Amino acid sequence: MIKNLKKQNVWFVFTPYLWLVLFFFVPLALIFKISISVSEWGMPPYRDLFSLSENGLEINSTLGNYLFIFSDPFYIRSYLNSLSLAFTSTLLCLLIGYPIAFYVAKSKTSIRNILLIMLIIPFWSSFLLRVYAWKVLLQGSGIINSILIHIGLISEPISMLHNHYAVILGVVYTYLPFMILPLYGYLVKFDLNLIDASNDLGAKPFNTFVKVILPLSLPGIVAGSMLVFIPVVGEYIIPEMLGGSDKLYFGKIIWDEFFVNRDWPIASALAMSGIVILVFPIIIFQLMYAKYNFRNE
Template identity: 85%
Template sequence: MSQFIFLMNNFLRKQNFWFVFTPYFWLVLFFFIPLALIFKISISVSEWGMPPYRDFIDFSDGGIKINSTLSNYAFIFSDSFYLRSFLNSLSLAFTSTLICLFIGYPIAFYVAKSKENIRNLLLILLIIPFWTSFLLRVYAWKVILQGSGIINVILMKLGFINEPISMLYNHYTVILGVVYTYLPFMILPLYGYLVKFDLNLIDASNDLGAKPLKTFIRVILPLSLPGIIAGSMLVFIPVVGEFVIPELLGGSDKLYFGKIIWDEFFVNRDWPIASALAMSGILILVIPIIIFQLMFAKYNFKNE
């Protein structure tokens, strides 16, 4: 018997190696290597050709010459145009994360507290939009909001307005599109935490004299904080780089960071500048997030 346990242990230990390292191989292959490539391009010199930058290591003169420059970074930080677009993206991400949180929290709470059969139905309803292409769903908003769209038609039929109001192509429609698209990413992690929430804790808090609002602040909110953080990250981070929604629904009133990178890449064909922008964006976002995560690590508790 002890022999068997020993062999099992050994086997599991070997298994463990793959369990632990498979995600790391994945990360290296699909995250760090591409990131390193982007970094390489970002310190390369722009050139007319294919690829549109000079090789990082140049053997052409018989010797080894390293072509690297920080001028791309210097350029994007010297032009406030890029900084403004980044701030626009940050404010878009911040606003839409807040709106997603305020809309998503009650929905997640309601779903988590529904009876099991209703809960599963509601979860399916939350996930169903993913079955349609995200592009189509954003495009649908164009149809809904346009001059001859359903909202304008109804408002005119009811006599509230005489002629169609233009609702498209401003930063409000961008926020609408972003909130609509990213709402499930807020709801699902929140739901994951709230569904584990023991309803007796609400009763206990009430019983100890805490009114409903106090119960929410003192018990429900702190216990769902990890869900709030996870959901907010899932919305905030991709929205900073979002370029499809501003492209489809946005106007010229605000330029967003993701769109700028897209334009540098595909319109200006300036890969080094685009890469430098992408790298800067990552660094500016990642460093505060790491600090934030470390700060909240101590809030992590076992919810048993």
């Protein structure tokens, strides 16, 4: 449509990129700057990187914030906890979501459309309220405890809230639709005759699944896993509402450093390290995956 950039098109093309540079990349550069600044009392609570004094230009830069973070197992553990939470819940979402997506995609068209609507409804409804629902359910006086007491499995309410199992449960519950919908998107396009063909040629159901169905739904698996893994790595709300002090996560640590301790340089250094430890692997994976796809096409 547009072969060469004309003058009137320049603004059309560059406005959104200017916006992203200004409100996404400049802020990131800023937290990098603050992360290598020295903290001090006052507003803002860090010393300027460059200052002019009698001795000339002074540079007040430090790697101390990073050294502090990486010498304290408390912070390192929070990164590891976040990574393991993201891995565990992505895997669980995949294991629970795949059969659901598969059977919804294989249903008759009339039923399928209704089931699809039923998958989209939780996807659209408020994230916060769905986490809150588990807080209600898992209470000591909550419905799950009542049922367990009623059928005689336990005699007294057990505390199911404020531990990392409740966090995993909450994450799997809230992110499950994010896994199911992309999986469904690929499985529904998939020609069911391929399964019959594979069966007719004598393949066992397991082999049909591993050699035919799984490779063809791989893009859906990757898309769904990304949609779960990326937000869970920085998740704050679910650990705050359902979690306890047995495991602390990266998102909550940044929140507390900033809002409770008011230590901007440490919060910024945590965020920068978070980008390197948690976000770079995702970007590298996506680049490798794109290359792999490109080669196979």
